[in-house]
Amino acid sequence: MIVIPDFSQDFFALFGLRRAYRIDAAQLDQAYHEMQGRVHPDRHAHLPETERRLSMQWATQVNEAYRTLKKPLLRAHYLLRLAGAETDHENNTAMSPAFLMEQMEWREAVAEARAAGEHHELEKLMQRLERHGGEILAEVERSLDAKKDYEMAADAVRRLMFIEKLEHEIQDALEALESQD
Amino acid sequence: MSAAPHQHRLAVGIDLGTTNSIVATVRNGIAVVLQDEVGRSLLPSIVRYKADGGVDVGYAAQGTQASDPRNTIVSAKRFMGRGLKDVSHIESMPYDFLDAEGMVRLRTVAGVKSPVEVSAEILKSLRIRAEASLGGELVGAVITVPAYFDDAQRQATKDAAKLAGLNVLRLLNEPTAAAIAYGLDNAAEGVYAVFDLGGGTFDISILKLSRGVFEVLATNGDATLGGDDFDQRVYCWILDDAKIRFPSIEDTRRLLLKAREAKEMLTSHDVAPIHVGLGTGEQVDLTLKIDTFADITRTLISKTLGPARKALRDAGLTVNDVKGVVMVGGATRMPQVQRAVAEYFKQEPLTNLDPEKVVALGAAMQANVLAGNRAGADDWLLLDVIPLSLGMETMGGLTEKVIPRNSTIPIAKAQEFTTFKDGQTAMSFHVVQGERELVSDCRSLAKFELRGIPPMVAGAARIRVTFQVDADGLLAVSAREMTSGVEASIMVKPSYGLTDGEIAGMLKESIDHVGDDVQARNLREQQVEAERLVEAVEAALAADGRLLRASERADIDEEIASLKMRIAGSDHRAIKAGIDSLNAATQDFAARRMDQGIKRALTGQKIVEFKI
Numbered sequence: 001m002i003v004i005p006d007f008s009q010d011f012f013a014l015f016g017l018r019r020a021y022r023i024d025a026a027q028l029d030q031a032y033h034e035m036q037g038r039v040h041p042d043r044h045a046h047l048p049e050t051e052r053r054l055s056m057q058w059a060t061q062v063n064e065a066y067r068t069l070k071k072p073l074l075r076a077h078y079l080l081r082l083a084g085a086e087t088d089h090e091n092n093t094a095m096s097p098a099f100l101m102e103q104m105e106w107r108e109a110v111a112e113a114r115a116a117g118e119h120h121e122l123e124k125l126m127q128r129l130e131r132h133g134g135e136i137l138a139e140v141e142r143s144l145d146a147k148k149d150y151e152m153a154a155d156a157v158r159r160l161m162f163i164e165k166l167e168h169e170i171q172d173a174l175e176a177l178e179s180q181d
Numbered sequence: 182m183s184a185a186p187h188q189h190r191l192a193v194g195i196d197l198g199t200t201n202s203i204v205a206t207v208r209n210g211i212a213v214v215l216q217d218e219v220g221r222s223l224l225p226s227i228v229r230y231k232a233d234g235g236v237d238v239g240y241a242a243q244g245t246q247a248s249d250p251r252n253t254i255v256s257a258k259r260f261m262g263r264g265l266k267d268v269s270h271i272e273s274m275p276y277d278f279l280d281a282e283g284m285v286r287l288r289t290v291a292g293v294k295s296p297v298e299v300s301a302e303i304l305k306s307l308r309i310r311a312e313a314s315l316g317g318e319l320v321g322a323v324i325t326v327p328a329y330f331d332d333a334q335r336q337a338t339k340d341a342a343k344l345a346g347l348n349v350l351r352l353l354n355e356p357t358a359a360a361i362a363y364g365l366d367n368a369a370e371g372v373y374a375v376f377d378l379g380g381g382t383f384d385i386s387i388l389k390l391s392r393g394v395f396e397v398l399a400t401n402g403d404a405t406l407g408g409d410d411f412d413q414r415v416y417c418w419i420l421d422d423a424k425i426r427f428p429s430i431e432d433t434r435r436l437l438l439k440a441r442e443a444k445e446m447l448t449s450h451d452v453a454p455i456h457v458g459l460g461t462g463e464q465v466d467l468t469l470k471i472d473t474f475a476d477i478t479r480t481l482i483s484k485t486l487g488p489a490r491k492a493l494r495d496a497g498l499t500v501n502d503v504k505g506v507v508m509v510g511g512a513t514r515m516p517q518v519q520r521a522v523a524e525y526f527k528q529e530p531l532t533n534l535d536p537e538k539v540v541a542l543g544a545a546m547q548a549n550v551l552a553g554n555r556a557g558a559d560d561w562l563l564l565d566v567i568p569l570s571l572g573m574e575t576m577g578g579l580t581e582k583v584i585p586r587n588s589t590i591p592i593a594k595a596q597e598f599t600t601f602k603d604g605q606t607a608m609s610f611h612v613v614q615g616e617r618e619l620v621s622d623c624r625s626l627a628k629f630e631l632r633g634i635p636p637m638v639a640g641a642a643r644i645r646v647t648f649q650v651d652a653d654g655l656l657a658v659s660a661r662e663m664t665s666g667v668e669a670s671i672m673v674k675p676s677y678g679l680t681d682g683e684i685a686g687m688l689k690e691s692i693d694h695v696g697d698d699v700q701a702r703n704l705r706e707q708q709v710e711a712e713r714l715v716e717a718v719e720a721a722l723a724a725d726g727r728l729l730r731a732s733e734r735a736d737i738d739e740e741i742a743s744l745k746m747r748i749a750g751s752d753h754r755a756i757k758a759g760i761d762s763l764n765a766a767t768q769d770f771a772a773r774r775m776d777q778g779i780k781r782a783l784t785g786q787k788i789v790e791f792k793i
Contacts, residue, residue, distance in 0.1 A: 033394045037562045041591065041652040045350050046190070046320075046553030056651055060591045067589070171494065178490060 005035055005058065010082060011065040021079055021144040023069065032066045073164060076140050076157050085150035099159060106166055114173040122177070126170045133163045190320040192350065192552035193311045194358070194544025197300060197324055197338065199258040199407060200380030200511065202226050203538060204307040205545035206315060210556070212362065212542040212549075215314045222538065224310075226380075228302045229253040230291035238306040247434040250275035252289045256409060257303075259381050260285050260296035261341075262333030269405060270413070275430035284337065297341045304345035321348035323548035325540050327382040328354035329402030329568045331614050332626050332656050339653065350551040352653040355379070356386035357397060357565055358543030359509040363534055364390045365546065365561070371504035372398075374492075376522055376530065377540075378485065379510040381407035385489045387496040387503070393561040399495035399587045400568050401488035406481065408444075408512035414477045415440035415469065419455060423465045432459045443469045448514045475517045482521045489525060495587050506530040511537050564589050567654055573646065574611035574620040576601070577705035583648045586616065593649040597663075600644075601713060603720065604636040608644055612658050619701060631660045631669040639717075707756040711748050714760055715741055718767055721774065728773045740766045 005014060012019040015031040037043070039058035044051050068074045080086065106129070113121040136156050143153040193215070196203045201223040205214045214222045221240070229242035230252045237245070245253045254276065260268060265280035277288040286293050304324070311319060324342050326335055335352055342349045356375035363369060369390050377384040384402040388395055416437050420428065428436065435457055443453035447469070457465040493499060506522055508530045513519065522530045547563070566589055572582040573596070583594050600608060609630045615623030634642055643663040650656050661668045718741060726734065744759035 033392075033562060036564065037560070040562060040564075042351070042547075042551060042563055045551035056591045056649075059652070060593045060649070063589050063592055175491065175494070178487065 005039065005062065007058075007061050011069050011078065014062075014065050015069065017069070019079070019082065021072075021076060021141045023075070025070075028066070028069055032062065035062050072137050072140075073157065073160050076137075076144065076153065076160075079144055080150055080154055080157065083150050085154055095158065095162075099162075103162055103166070107169070110166065110169055110173060114176070117177055119174065119177050122170055122174050126167065126174075129163060129167055129170065133160060133167070136160050136163065190552040190554055191311075191315050191317050192320050192322065192545075192548040192554070193307075193315075194323045194353075194541050194546070194548045195304065195307055195325065195342075195347075196355070196358075196541035196544060197258065197304060197326075197341075198226055198380055199256050199382065199409065200226055201537065202303050202307060203541035204311050205538070205541040206311065207545050207549035207554070212545045214538055214541060215311055217310055218313075224303065224307060225255075226258065226303050227253060227255050228257065228299045230289040230294065232290045234291055236291070236302055238302050246438065247431050250430050250434050251277060252291070254287060254289075254294075254299050256381055257296045257299040259405075259409075260287075261300065262331070262335075262337040263296070273433060275434065283333075297337050297344060300338070300341035301344035304342055304347060308345055308347055319347065320552045321350035321548065323351045323353050323358075323544045323551060324349060325353050325355045325358050325544050326654075327377075327379070327402065327404060328356050328384040328386055328397075328400040329382065329404050330654075331404075331569055331624055332571075332654070333624070334404070335654055339655070349653075350548055352655070353544055353547055354384070354386065354397070354400070354565055354654075355540045356384045356400065356509060357388070357395065357563065358541075358547065359507055359534075359539045360386070360388050360390070360395055360543065361546055361561070361563070362539045362543035363507045363531070364388075364395060366534070369505065372496075372498060372502050374489070374503050374506045374526065375509055376485070376489070376506055376513065377402075377509035378512040378518060379407050380512070381405070381409050383407060383485055383488065385485070385492045387492050387498065394564065395561060396564045397566045397589075398498070399492045400566060401492040401495070402568065403484060403488060406484055408441075408510070410481050411444050411478050411512065411515070412437055412440045414481065415443055415474070418469070418473070418477050419465065419467060422467055425459075425463075425465070429460055432461070435459070436465075439465075444474070444515070447471050447474050448516060471516075478515075478517065482517060485518075486521065486525055500526050503528075507534070507539075508532050509536050509539055565652075565654070566590060567592075567650055569614050569624075570616055571612070571614050571626075571648055571650070571656060572623070573598075574613060577709040578620045579705055580613055580615070580618055580620050580623055583646075584650060588650075590650050590654055591652050593647060595645050595647045598644045598646060599640050600634065600637065600642040601639050602716070603639045605639065605642070606634045606636055607632045608634065608642075608660075610646060610658070610660060612648075612656070626656065627658065629658070629660075629669060631662065631667065633665075633667045634662050635665050635667075637664075703753040704751055704756075707753040707760070708748050711744055711756050711760050714763060715744060715748075718763065721767075721770070725770075725774050729770060733770070737763075737766050737770065 007014070010019065015028055017023055017028060036059060039055055039062055041052060041055045041059055044055040068078050109125055110122070113125060136159055140153055140156045140160070143149040143156065193204050193206045203214055203223060205212055216222050217224070224239040225243050227239060227242040227246065229237040229245050229249065231237065242253055246255060263285055264283070265278055265285045268285060271278065279286040279288055279293060284295055284297070286295050308319065322342065324338060326338050339349055339352060356377045359375050359377065360373060371390060373388050373390060375386045375388065382402065382404055383406040384400060386400040387398045389398055419436055419440060439455050439457050443455050446453040451471045453469045455465060455467045455469060459465065503526055506526045506528065508519070508522070513536050519530055519532070566587045567584065568586060570582045570586045571584040572580045575581045581596070583596050584592055598608070607630055609628065611620065611628050612626045613620055613623040614626055617623050631644060644660055645663050646658065646660045648656060648658055659668065718737065722737070729737070740763040744763050747756045747759045
């Protein structure tokens with residue numbers, strides 16, 4: 001007998017976690033594996049078509065829930081949504097001029113390092129950016145978990161989205177340099 | 182839920198290889214390769230079609246490669262899900278190719294055959310071997326595919342299995358199958374890399390093994406790199422050294438076979454003699470030294486390291502995190518491959534398993550469990566990923582990624598689109614796979630149309646397109662107009678192919694051309710934007726032109742003409758300036774249309790804003 005997960009609850013409840021930004025990653029992994037162990041299509045491959053289709057749907061939802069909680073930025077987004085505070089990232093592009101300035105500087109540094117073929121420099125930029133992202137994530141955690149200040153959290157999440165985009169740019173640049181080797 | 186022993190359901194794992202195929206099963210709890218009646222484990226993936234309609238498969242067909250090359254099909258796996266223009270080195274192949282919808286065909290003495298039919302002959306032969314050996318009908322089979330196979334290649338493989346009378350329990354990625362066999366045998370825990378260099382394909386997968394969970398973190402590869410390419414290099418060296426100019430197709434086959442023998446000999450010797458009598462009466466007598474062999478194949482080896490780097494990067498790991506490297510595929514027997522892997526991963530690769538059998542053994546273990554023979558110890562869970570991003574064509578030939586590569590399957594994602602013309606009742610969709618920004622650089626998987634959308638103002642329809650990838654890695658796409666419930670769906674089948682080189686190079690190119698893509702993307706975006714604006718303004722003029730004085734009308738017409746000229750150019754900034762200028766020129770006009778209470782106009786917006 002399969003115990004079907006209750007998909008009407010939020011993702012935190014689904015995995016038996018407290019609804020907060022700070023989560024126990026090992027506990028999430030374990031809950032995810034345990035749940036996929038029950039619903040995954042491989043467990044139902046010998047059953048009739050209907051069961052197999054249902055199992056695919058369950059497994060799909062469990063994967064989606066896991067991915068949302070696993071990635072810090074998605075998790076923060078999701079918490080804001082649950083709290084009714086959208087980040088409104090499609091429309092709200094009003095970032096502080098200081099932040100935008102900083103972004104431009106980062107971007108220029110990446111472009112320069114790429115043009116000069118500075119593999120090492122790109123890696124250093126990546127490390128700095130990751131540290132910077134980590135600091136903002138700490139801010140997110142403080143404003144979500146301690147202060148419950150969703151406006152502040154949403155602002156930090158918007159900044160993180162810029163950072164993530166930059167990280168992708170650095171990765172692309174690194175791969176481009178490597179394939180020239 | 183586990184079945185009692187006497188209810189054991191017969192299931193097999195099949196490694197459908199480019200060069201050789203293998204069938205295995207779990208007997209008394211142990212995975213074993215099923216041999217033919219004379220004790221051979223491998224089945225050469227060769228099919229010969231005969232004039233009397235008969236078909237030889239495997240060793241029976243091996244002997245006629247050189248004497249009847251046109252009807253003796255080798256390496257059919259390379260043609261699966263591929264169009265004529267996709268197959269590389271087609272000019273040096275002895276077959277009579279026919280172009281056809283979706284996939285290339287081969288004209289043989291027994292009629293026109295598709296690669297799916299050829300593969301089905303191999304699978305059928307293995308099914309018969311298994312049923313004879315196990316003494317009963319099979320409940321189902323797990324068929325392995327290269328992890329880097331795209332949707333079209335996977336679909337073709339599944340079709341071949343069905344044609345062979347097999348119930349497909351699952352398509353399983355080859356490196357993942359190997360990881361199961363290795364991981365269960367060695368109770369392995371931690372991060373492992375599976376380096377799988379087969380006859381015609383290369384995969385690298387990074388997996389995390391923990392407490393019975395096999396989780397693929399990332400996969401990468403090259404769908405056109407394998408042992409065959411090493412044979413080809415030796416063949417070219419022979420032609421060069423023996424000064425053979427235009428070999429016949431029979432001699433080509435003969436020399437390729439000798440090339441392979443020499444390659445295999447060099448795994449355990451320092452020199453390999455090559456003696457061949459050609460159809461022309463010429464005699465070729467050469468000696469291939471191991472150093473020469475390493476020299477002529479160096480670039481092939483280095484082609485495996487790029488994907489390895491990318492897979493690790495996608496997994497968010499470095500070589501220091503990798504606890505072991507499992508070697509899979511006959512081509513990993515070559516000492517220079519093992520050396521390169523050891524050097525890159527900073528550790529000796531694991532070669533304690535038979536690299537040619539490990540995939541079939543892992544597939545057999547998975548088949549046993551999927552068939553419902555799960556016993557207490559078989560409690561493992563497999564979490565695999567898709568190798569290449571899936572997306573849709575959007576305006577201007579750009580790709581919109583819907584599901585990124587290395588997403589855990591099964592997965593579903595929905596994206597909303599809208600109409601961009603007033604009264605539009607149909608919308609076509611183009612599903613693509615690959616990493617590049619331009620649709621023309623990705624693999625086209627399917628095209629379909631959603632019809633019967635109720636006429637609405639542009640931008641009012643909400644069309645939700647859903648991508649669902651199942652546990653076989655196969656994609657199904659459906660589209661639904663949300664306000665009316667009109668639905669269209671499609672199980673993606675290959676529409677047409679890319680060149681083989683494109684598949685192999687898709688990732689590489691997406692990286693090499695990031696700069697080009699951004700340029701091209703900017704231009705396309707502005708062009709699309711400008712075309713939409715012109716269309717909207719012209720429609721508004723046709724409907725309400727009477728609201729304008731002649732001079733106002735002339736100004737707008739002039740702006741339109743100017744913008745149209747800029748659209749034809751390639752300066753995205755000039756187009757942007759033209760858009761702004763036309764917007765400014767139509768602002769009063771838009772206001773007047775709204776004053777009139779024209780229903781289509783949305784309050785407080787300029788013309789440009791009611792068409793998206």
